[in-house]
Amino acid sequence: MERIQGKAIFHGIAIGKLSVYGKKRQRVKRQKAACAEHEKERYFTARDQAAAQLREIYKKAVQEVGELNAQIFQVHAMMLEDDDYNESVLNMIATQGVNAEYAVAKTGDNFAEMFAAMEDEYFKARSADIRDISDRVLAALTGAGPAAVMTEPVILAAYDLAPSETIQLDKRLLLAFVTEVGSTNSHTAILARSMNIPALTGIRLSEDWDGKPAAVDGDTGTLYIEPDEAVLETLRRKQKEHEDARALLLELKNKETITGDGRKVHLYANIGSTGDLASVLENDAEGIGLFRTEFLYLEKDHFPTEQEQFQAYKTVVETMAGRKVIFRTLDIGADKQVDYFGLDKEENPAMGYRAIRICLDRTDIFKTQLRAILRASAYGSLAIMFPMIISKQEILEAKRILEQIRLELEQEGLPYRDVEVGIMIETPAAAIISDELAGEVDFFSIGTNDLTQYVLAADRQNPKLDACYDAHHPAVLRLIEQVVQNGHAGGAWVGICGELGADTSLTEWFVQIGVDELSVTPSMVLPVRKVIRDIGRT
Amino acid sequence: MRQFTYVIQDEVGIHARPAGMLVQKAKSFQSSISLECNGKSADAAKLMAVMALGATKGMEVTVTIEGEDETKAAQDLEQFFRENF
Numbered sequence: 001m002e003r004i005q006g007k008a009i010f011h012g013i014a015i016g017k018l019s020v021y022g023k024k025r026q027r028v029k030r031q032k033a034a035c036a037e038h039e040k041e042r043y044f045t046a047r048d049q050a051a052a053q054l055r056e057i058y059k060k061a062v063q064e065v066g067e068l069n070a071q072i073f074q075v076h077a078m079m080l081e082d083d084d085y086n087e088s089v090l091n092m093i094a095t096q097g098v099n100a101e102y103a104v105a106k107t108g109d110n111f112a113e114m115f116a117a118m119e120d121e122y123f124k125a126r127s128a129d130i131r132d133i134s135d136r137v138l139a140a141l142t143g144a145g146p147a148a149v150m151t152e153p154v155i156l157a158a159y160d161l162a163p164s165e166t167i168q169l170d171k172r173l174l175l176a177f178v179t180e181v182g183s184t185n186s187h188t189a190i191l192a193r194s195m196n197i198p199a200l201t202g203i204r205l206s207e208d209w210d211g212k213p214a215a216v217d218g219d220t221g222t223l224y225i226e227p228d229e230a231v232l233e234t235l236r237r238k239q240k241e242h243e244d245a246r247a248l249l250l251e252l253k254n255k256e257t258i259t260g261d262g263r264k265v266h267l268y269a270n271i272g273s274t275g276d277l278a279s280v281l282e283n284d285a286e287g288i289g290l291f292r293t294e295f296l297y298l299e300k301d302h303f304p305t306e307q308e309q310f311q312a313y314k315t316v317v318e319t320m321a322g323r324k325v326i327f328r329t330l331d332i333g334a335d336k337q338v339d340y341f342g343l344d345k346e347e348n349p350a351m352g353y354r355a356i357r358i359c360l361d362r363t364d365i366f367k368t369q370l371r372a373i374l375r376a377s378a379y380g381s382l383a384i385m386f387p388m389i390i391s392k393q394e395i396l397e398a399k400r401i402l403e404q405i406r407l408e409l410e411q412e413g414l415p416y417r418d419v420e421v422g423i424m425i426e427t428p429a430a431a432i433i434s435d436e437l438a439g440e441v442d443f444f445s446i447g448t449n450d451l452t453q454y455v456l457a458a459d460r461q462n463p464k465l466d467a468c469y470d471a472h473h474p475a476v477l478r479l480i481e482q483v484v485q486n487g488h489a490g491g492a493w494v495g496i497c498g499e500l501g502a503d504t505s506l507t508e509w510f511v512q513i514g515v516d517e518l519s520v521t522p523s524m525v526l527p528v529r530k531v532i533r534d535i536g537r538t
Numbered sequence: 539m540r541q542f543t544y545v546i547q548d549e550v551g552i553h554a555r556p557a558g559m560l561v562q563k564a565k566s567f568q569s570s571i572s573l574e575c576n577g578k579s580a581d582a583a584k585l586m587a588v589m590a591l592g593a594t595k596g597m598e599v600t601v602t603i604e605g606e607d608e609t610k611a612a613q614d615l616e617q618f619f620r621e622n623f
Binding site: 071072074075078079081082083084085111114115118119120122123126129130339342 | 548549550551553554555557558561562581583584585586587589590592594
């Protein structure tokens with residue numbers, strides 16, 4: 001048995017086989033082939049197989065991340081058809097009399113090096129695409145099958161997982177994630193949380209783990225390779241405790257979120273696209289406290305039209321059937337790749353030209369979105385909140401534009417309802433002057449992720465700063481308490497929609513200081529409800 | 539023979555996805571189409587070669603079209619460049 005200590009990024013226990021993904025770059029031997037024609041045939045078969053896989057991945061990706069993000073897989077398929085690439089492979093087989101594996105590996109290396117030598121960073125990065133397609137053909141040639149295809153439930157180990165890679169995974173077969181790099185705020189962490197499976201990071205991988213029995217303890221951050229019976233027994237018991245707790249939580253469905261002494265808290269869920277609605281309903285959230293509207297912009301190659309947005313927003317509002325949906329207006333900036341926005345590269349996008357700053361500057365984009373949201377209000381219960389606010393002026397300006405849109409709809413005879421208007425409190429500026437802002441809005445929603453990184457001057461994407469990025473820092477907690485007090489004094493209700501909202505070690509404190517609403521990732525709705533119902537019931 | 543030049547406006551240039559679209563477009567014509575940019579040239583029907591041009595914002599691309607349907611191809615391609623790059 002081998003025991004490796006890493007860092008837990010999501011809790012839970014998993015026992016199963018390890019599958020090491022992405023590290024399996026085959027070592028290819030140069031061999032003399034007896035018959036060049038036979039090697040060519042083998043190459044064509046493998047290439048077509050790889051192309052067929054890519055077409056499947058593309059279809060899956062279109063559904064999961066949208067057409068725009070999926071197109072890279074079509075490009076990969078086209079690369080396989082490229083004349084120069086094919087000629088190079090076939091030429092090596094014919095003139096050097098080598099095996100197809102070697103010809104593919106060598107051609108892939110040559111092309112990848114060509115791109116790696118280019119000056120522009122973007123084009124340099126294309127060498128990874130070349131290696132990716134060549135590896136896929138090699139896998140088909142050796143019959144290994146592409147690394148990402150899982151046929152049984154596995155603990156997936158990888159150096160890192162890009163969003164595009166997770167697309168290829170059959171989520172039903174994932175027991176746990178183990179990665180070498182990646183912070184508690186990484187993409188993998190978010191995926192683990194939303195799937196409710198354990199995840200570890202900071203584990204140095206070894207290729208010969210592939211296929212070995214293993215166990216993940218997401219409570220302690222430990223990975224066991226070939227665990228012995230004593231460890232397995234302990235983990236099975238823990239796993240059972242987790243399952244029992246989960247079952248108990250499922251009993252809490254359709255129960256009120258209310259403390260033993262009768263204080264009611266609105267418990268909502270955060271969503272990033274219409275695809276998350278199923279888990280919102282399954283976990284019995286009482287509403288949506290943060291609807292990140294960026295997804296429509298990220299998955300298209302043009303500004304989404306009013307009609308496209310209206311349809312998506314209407315779906316969300318209708319699905320929630322009268323339960324509140326809080327729309328956060330567009331929060332896009334230089335850290336998200338949306339070519340058609342034509343945003344300049346920035347040194348420090350978190351503090352850059354983003355969110356309300358873009359919207360108040362390019363009001364055409366903002367107005368289109370506000371029209372779509374306001375039109376969707378006719379179909380349910382909806383509120384609007386503006387992100388990244390730092391001044392009263394910005395609120396007044398955003399409200400003025402919203403009023404203008406309301407008048408337009410009125411004149412055009414289009415139906416809408418009155419909506420609550422709120423702001424995100426995620427900048428220290430907004431938190432500090434929240435007493436002055438409260439009178440201008442119906443509610444505050446505290447975005448603890450950004451607030452923490454701005455207050456502590458600690459980039460939350462940087463894993464080296466995980467120790468500095470302490471959301472329990474007294475500076476953060478005091479600001480939250482002040483915002484709640486100031487909000488209430490000015491007649492605004494106050495919610496929390498950042499990751500901290502789901503931190504059950506703080507739930508009781510949130511209730512004590514008078515937080516009115518908590519909006520959490522769907523899988524955390526019931527655990528938080530349990531904590532709230534246990535308050536004052538001893 | 540038809541020829542036109544175009545200065546890339548797009549931030550990242552003729553990168554993977556749009557390069558794929560361009561190759562598909564080029565293949566839909568009978569004419570042979572070549573691109574010159576950055577001191578290199580490429581057959582527009584070859585994806586890797588087109589990407590290897592490394593055409594980024596501000597660079598001038600010369601497109602040369604030769605063949606039966608060159609008039610139509612030149613028109614279509616010029617529009618395609620304007621819309622995508």
